Amino acid sequence: MYNIKTASIDITYRCNLRCKHCFNFSGVPRKQEMTDEELRNLAKDLSKLNIDSICLCGGETLYRYELVCEISSIIKKNSPQTLVNIVTNGILLTKEKAMRLKSSGIHMVQISLDGFTDESYDAVRQSNGCLSKVFEGIINAKESGLEVSIATLPHKKSLNEFEKIIDYCHDNALYELRAQPLMPLGRGKENYMELALSSEEYEELKNIFKKKDFELKNKSSRTEINWGDPVDHYFMLQEVEYLPFLTINAYGEIEITPYLPFTIWDLKEEGLPEFIEKRIPEKVLVHPLIKKYISRVYSIEDMYYPDKELPRMYLEDNLNLMREIEEMKV
Numbered sequence: 296m297y298n299i300k301t302a303s304i305d306i307t308y309r310c311n312l313r314c315k316h317c318f319n320f321s322g323v324p325r326k327q328e329m330t331d332e333e334l335r336n337l338a339k340d341l342s343k344l345n346i347d348s349i350c351l352c353g354g355e356t357l358y359r360y361e362l363v364c365e366i367s368s369i370i371k372k373n374s375p376q377t378l379v380n381i382v383t384n385g386i387l388l389t390k391e392k393a394m395r396l397k398s399s400g401i402h403m404v405q406i407s408l409d410g411f412t413d414e415s416y417d418a419v420r421q422s423n424g425c426l427s428k429v430f431e432g433i434i435n436a437k438e439s440g441l442e443v444s445i446a447t448l449p450h451k452k453s454l455n456e457f458e459k460i461i462d463y464c465h466d467n468a469l470y471e472l473r474a475q476p477l478m479p480l481g482r483g484k485e486n487y488m489e490l491a492l493s494s495e496e497y498e499e500l501k502n503i504f505k506k507k508d509f510e511l512k513n514k515s516s517r518t519e520i521n522w523g524d525p526v527d528h529y530f531m532l533q534e535v536e537y538l539p540f541l542t543i544n545a546y547g548e549i550e551i552t553p554y555l556p557f558t559i560w561d562l563k564e565e566g567l568p569e570f571i572e573k574r575i576p577e578k579v580l581v582h583p584l585i586k587k588y589i590s591r592v593y594s595i596e597d598m599y600y601p602d603k604e605l606p607r608m609y610l611e612d613n614l615n616l617m618r619e620i621e622e623m624k625v
């Protein structure tokens with residue numbers, strides 16, 4: 296049995312925003328997403344794998360809010376030790392919804408905060424003044440007893456707001472501030488030049504984080520500052536013997552990573568138990584095409600591949616390698 300540590304499921308690609316950095320083009324679902332019944336069955340199968348944590352992602356997960364609660368309850372009932380987290384932009388997170396999420400067993404809510412003023416937030420999120428709703432959502436989550444992680448994408452207009460953002464997390468005793476660089480994927484590619492920080496600006500940000508981290512430690516703050524570099528994900532895939540995480544898109548396809556358009560298993564054709572029985576987590580890492588695309592990434596810019604090379608991720612169908620991988624002799 297493999298020790299699958301984490302799983303992420305995209306619940307939907309519908310979204311109330313059209314962020315300029317959205318790597319999966321959320322807001323415009325392309326085809327039929329998994330049905331409620333398929334997602335319930337997937338939750339049952341996942342809960343048999345003894346997974347440490349499962350993240351429900353999107354799109355805007357709260358568009359399928361009732362189902363999110365149901366999925367969490369199924370997982371927690373069958374596998375109480377698994378942490379279930381969700382990602383949301385926070386705009387729809389009312390007090391009532393936050394309390395229901397908590398009572399259905401959700402552990403942590405990751406809420407995106409890409410700026411501290413309407414101007415900087417809307418520069419990326421194109422939300423037309425929704426920032427106050429996000430702050431309300433954060434407080435609703437916190438007051439309902441959910442752990443709150445703030446996800447942020449540093450960009451040119453938010454760079455000088457980081458001291459305030461970190462202080463805000465500390466003042467509200469939030470669990471973490473997690474920053475991730477802009478990726479040249481999806482709408483993030485289209486808007487890369489406008490939004491991405493220069494290397495000097497990243498250096499400046501690093502110094503702000505260092506200074507604030509020191510301050511938070513001195514105050515024994517419960518807020519952690521974390522830097523999530525998606526490139527580490529590629530390095531890890533080069534080092535492991537089998538795939539230790541599951542990435543499942545809203546169409547029911549297991550992908551090698553959310554950043555490459557390869558389907559390694561289609562749950563609409565065969566289930567998760569067969570994925571494990573047929574040793575796909577091992578085989579997938581030696582597939583030549585997958586190896587090629589995993590090993591070429593050393594920096595954020597390398598994550599971009601020219602559109603003519605592979606299907607355009609989240610706009611066209613993934614390359615389905617399921618049967619090829621299944622037949623590999625490993």
Ligand code: SF4
Pocket residue numbers: 310311312313314316317318320321322353354355384
């Ligand atoms: S980044 Fe998040 S909130 Fe923005 S469009 Fe994508 S899924 Fe929606």
